[in-house]
Amino acid sequence: MSQKPRLKAGILGATGSVGQKLIRLLDRHPWFEITALAASARSAGLPYHKAAHWLEPTSIPEAIRDIEVKTPDDDLDCDFLFSALDSSTAREVEPSLARAGFPVISNASAFRMDPAVPLLVPDINPSHAELVCNQPDFAPGFIATNPNCATAGLVATLKPLDVAFGIEAIEVTTLQAVSGAGYPGVSALDIMGNIIPNIPGEEEKLEEEPKKILGRLENSAITPNVFPVSAQVTRVPTVDGHLLCVSVSLRRRADISEVRQVLTDYRGELTHDELPSAPSHPLQVLNGEVGPQPRLHADAGGGMTVTVGRLRPCRVLDFRYVALVHNTIRGAAGAAILNAELLASRGLLSHRSQAPQGSTLCEPEYQRACI
Numbered sequence: 001m002s003q004k005p006r007l008k009a010g011i012l013g014a015t016g017s018v019g020q021k022l023i024r025l026l027d028r029h030p031w032f033e034i035t036a037l038a039a040s041a042r043s044a045g046l047p048y049h050k051a052a053h054w055l056e057p058t059s060i061p062e063a064i065r066d067i068e069v070k071t072p073d074d075d076l077d078c079d080f081l082f083s084a085l086d087s088s089t090a091r092e093v094e095p096s097l098a099r100a101g102f103p104v105i106s107n108a109s110a111f112r113m114d115p116a117v118p119l120l121v122p123d124i125n126p127s128h129a130e131l132v133c134n135q136p137d138f139a140p141g142f143i144a145t146n147p148n149c150a151t152a153g154l155v156a157t158l159k160p161l162d163v164a165f166g167i168e169a170i171e172v173t174t175l176q177a178v179s180g181a182g183y184p185g186v187s188a189l190d191i192m193g194n195i196i197p198n199i200p201g202e203e204e205k206l207e208e209e210p211k212k213i214l215g216r217l218e219n220s221a222i223t224p225n226v227f228p229v230s231a232q233v234t235r236v237p238t239v240d241g242h243l244l245c246v247s248v249s250l251r252r253r254a255d256i257s258e259v260r261q262v263l264t265d266y267r268g269e270l271t272h273d274e275l276p277s278a279p280s281h282p283l284q285v286l287n288g289e290v291g292p293q294p295r296l297h298a299d300a301g302g303g304m305t306v307t308v309g310r311l312r313p314c315r316v317l318d319f320r321y322v323a324l325v326h327n328t329i330r331g332a333a334g335a336a337i338l339n340a341e342l343l344a345s346r347g348l349l350s351h352r353s354q355a356p357q358g359s360t361l362c363e364p365e366y367q368r369a370c371i
């Protein structure tokens with residue numbers, strides 16, 4: 001039986017920390033093959049292995065080593081793009097590439113809160129993908145985004161609680177790994193033996209993004225959830241894995257065993273059978289008092305499983321727990337790949353060079369799937 005040809009993927013920001021993780025996770029992907037790499041003018045013109053300061057634990061895939069790095073302004077031979085650009089570059093580059101016909105699957109924060117752009121977590125809010133069908137500002141392509149890395153861990157724990165009990169309010173304090181700052185990121189002299197009690201812009205993302213992700217899709221628009229979130233963030237000297245200390249109050253009264261059961265039973269809205277990168281367990285719940293820990297649990301489920309531990313009553317809100325998310329996989333590259341898989345499964349990832357400027361772009365079969 002002949003296999004469907006793989007879709008051609010380009011990566012913007014391919015030399016950075018998330019770009020490298022995308023390259024590693026996409027190696028031998030059943031649906032996608034990397035055919036274009038782009039970064040800044042500093043890297044353009046070089047073969048990839050000379051442009052990138054490679055940080056992944058396996059060597060650069062053979063098929064990637066000698067691809068010439070381009071800039072986003074060059075001709076990019078691909079059907080769709082992953083973007084791992086910094087936010088200010090993304091704000092300029094992503095719309096123009098979408099308008100040139102590319103579906104852009106972005107890690108950057110630039111358009112996450114744009115009402116026309118889905119802030120997508122396929123195992124949590126797959127129906128929000130419908131928003132890509134109507135983005136006149138970016139047509140004939142579109143932009144779809146994944147959340148901030150700490151938000152990705154928080155919403156994975158909030159979704160089952162919201163469905164079962166409703167969420168009244170959240171307090172969260174994060175201890176975020178240095179890989180979250182990209183490469184070279186924070187200076188060793190600033191972070192070794194130290195904790196930095198702020199990451200500019202991060203608290204606002206944690207306070208706003210969960211409400212959009214857990215919002216309701218009504219008449220092709222998202223009505224955000226209303227619970228308040230109070231966030232405090234810190235940068236700590238771990239490498240991978242953001243830890244979140246969460247307190248939550250619920251709309252419906254529940255005892256601790258019910259809350260534990262709901263978190264333990266949660267499987268999300270997708271399975272690995274549907275999308276290759278979907279975790280079979282989006283959450284794992286630990287017993288005992290010493291987990292989760294970044295070194296022990298960040299790689300759970302290939303980095304796509306969020307780990308919860310220390311679930312207990314809270315004297316101020318109702319319950320508290322500690323959650324751990326792999327920030328560059330579940331919180332970045334793995335999340336973007338899962339988004340691309342969801343959109344590909346709905347026939348949405350081809351280059352849209354044929355569609356007229358400004359038109360909306362859903363194929364009839366996808367519009368049916370969205371209803």
Ligand SMILES: NC(=O)c1ccc[n+]([C@@H]2O[C@H](COP(=O)([O-])OP(=O)(O)OC[C@H]3O[C@@H](n4cnc5c(N)ncnc54)[C@H](OP(=O)(O)O)[C@@H]3O)[C@@H](O)[C@H]2O)c1
Nearest residue numbers: 013015016017018039040043084085086108180182183332
């Ligand atoms: N790290 C995480 O845990 C994480 C999690 C979630 C989301 N994100 C988001 O993902 C994005 C990438 O993060 P990162 O940690 O991978 O950053 P990074 O390591 O600093 O990489 C930035 C990439 O963007 C490229 N670039 C910079 N300026 C450019 C320009 N003017 N034109 C084209 N390319 C340009 C760089 O290319 P050169 O090498 O040529 O300079 C590099 O490839 C950011 O928006 C970040 O907020 C990161």
